[in-house]
Amino acid sequence: MMTWVPFDEQYAAAETDELRVLVVGAxxxxxxxxxxxxxxxxxxxxxxxxxDPETLTDxxxxxxxxxxxxxxxxxxxxxGVREDYRARSVxxxxxxxxxxxxxxxxxxxxxxxxxxxxxxxxxxRGELIxxxxxxxxxxxxxxxxxxxxxxxxxPAQVQVTTGVHSEEKDLHEAEFDLVIIADGxxxxxxxxxxxxxxxxxxxxxWGGWVAWAPADADSNQVDELWGxxxxxxxxxxxxxxxxxxxxxxxxxxxxxxxxxxxxxxxxTTLTPRIExxxxxxxxxxxxxxxxxxxxxxxxxxxxxxxxxxxxxxxFLPTAGIGAGMSMESARMLAAALDSTSPxxxxxxxxxxxxxxxxxxxxAQTASRQLARLMFYLPGALVxxxxxxxxxxxxxxxxxxxxxxxxxxxxxxxxxxxxLRMW
Numbered sequence: 001m002m003t004w005v006p007f008d009e010q011y012a013a014a015e016t017d018e019l020r021v022l023v024v025g026a027x028x029x030x031x032x033x034x035x036x037x038x039x040x041x042x043x044x045x046x047x048x049x050x051x052d053p054e055t056l057t058d059x060x061x062x063x064x065x066x067x068x069x070x071x072x073x074x075x076x077x078x079x080g081v082r083e084d085y086r087a088r089s090v091x092x093x094x095x096x097x098x099x100x101x102x103x104x105x106x107x108x109x110x111x112x113x114x115x116x117x118x119x120x121x122x123x124x125r126g127e128l129i130x131x132x133x134x135x136x137x138x139x140x141x142x143x144x145x146x147x148x149x150x151x152x153x154x155p156a157q158v159q160v161t162t163g164v165h166s167e168e169k170d171l172h173e174a175e176f177d178l179v180i181i182a183d184g185x186x187x188x189x190x191x192x193x194x195x196x197x198x199x200x201x202x203x204x205x206w207g208g209w210v211a212w213a214p215a216d217a218d219s220n221q222v223d224e225l226w227g228x229x230x231x232x233x234x235x236x237x238x239x240x241x242x243x244x245x246x247x248x249x250x251x252x253x254x255x256x257x258x259x260x261x262x263x264x265x266x267x268t269t270l271t272p273r274i275e276x277x278x279x280x281x282x283x284x285x286x287x288x289x290x291x292x293x294x295x296x297x298x299x300x301x302x303x304x305x306x307x308x309x310x311x312x313x314x315f316l317p318t319a320g321i322g323a324g325m326s327m328e329s330a331r332m333l334a335a336a337l338d339s340t341s342p343x344x345x346x347x348x349x350x351x352x353x354x355x356x357x358x359x360x361x362x363a364q365t366a367s368r369q370l371a372r373l374m375f376y377l378p379g380a381l382v383x384x385x386x387x388x389x390x391x392x393x394x395x396x397x398x399x400x401x402x403x404x405x406x407x408x409x410x411x412x413x414x415x416x417x418x419l420r421m422w
Contacts, residue, residue, distance in 0.1 A: 329356050
């Protein structure tokens with residue numbers, strides 16, 4: 001449960017720690033690292049720009065769906081929230097691929113394929129934030145990090161503003177040994193540190209509307225329809241289905257209702273779920289349009305700052321692995337920081353970036369490769385794509401992701417050498 005705690009109160013607790021940590025952003029990555037550090041006995045200060053806990057988790061602000069792969073299981077176990085996660089999510093087993101006409105041309109047992117590595121489950125993002133917050137999670141909402149001074153050596157001098165959405169703002173000056181920047185793909189904070197600039201981002205020139213549909217009998221099945229000039233996905237979560245209707249950016253002005261009608265006119269086969277999905281988008285009240293862009297930073301860590309999650313490498317949703325990699329990265333960063341003193345911090349951050357960055361960028365590259373198949377094919381090749389999917393299994397399509405699951409991240413690769421038993 002998230003609790004709004006004043007900044008000064010959080011900071012007073014952090015000052016008792018040998019390593020004083022500020023976490024910027026209470027999304028998936030920031031929430032995970034803050035809670036893992038608290039399990040170590042630390043008192044990280046967690047700040048979040050959202051107005052309040054409800055804003056962070058409601059459907060209007062956190063309202064999209066996630067399919068989480070097994071790399072999250074060790075994180076959930078470390079936080080002691082696995083059972084709550086299961087209660088708030090659904091198991092996913094089947095993946096149904098539709099041709100551009102709407103006809104189902106292939107079904108794969110994706111959950112069974114991944115079962116040897118752990119669970120594959122669908123959950124709403126707001127529900128995941130609630131799970132990660134556990135029984136108690138202190139955060140200062142309505143806040144932002146505005147400045148970091150002397151960030152190349154020694155403690156970081158920071159300026160934090162509280163009350164950012166009100167007329168009565170307060171400026172706080174504080175000192176931290178480490179600033180963890182985890183405020184998402186559109187992070188402003190990463191521009192405050194060296195390496196925060198982009199190394200190479202991808203703009204698909206596509207986006208899509210997000211809507212919710214009622215749950216149906218196929219609660220363990222994902223449906224994807226890769227069409228000519230559109231994409232439609234249906235992803236089960238607890239008690240409902242998340243819908244994503246994608247289109248080129250140039251088609252966004254048409255609006256969700258008219259574009260859904262256009263897609264419907266192109267289909268010769270309408271399964272009940274596809275029918276429900278299109279209706280949900282058409283009838284949604286001001287559905288959010290999600291621009292499909294990613295981000296890759298040129299550097300993750302300095303002597304006392306580190307980028308985490310989407311602030312370090314923001315994913316396209318095409319492989320369904322971005323949130324899972326954010327949680328895995330948080331677990332690895334927590335391992336690197338365990339029993340680490342300020343003097344040991346630069347070496348710990350180097351170990352973390354050296355071990356985790358290649359894994360994250362391999363997963364991000366896989367997402368980019370799938371995007372080429374989904375968004376960039378000319379119309380003449382759309383039918384051929386469907387034919388290829390008759391021949392290529394989901395196991396082959398996700399081979400780079402499965403390879404990461406076969407070789408899971410190992411916290412021992414980043415841990416403090418003084419913790420090792422000789």
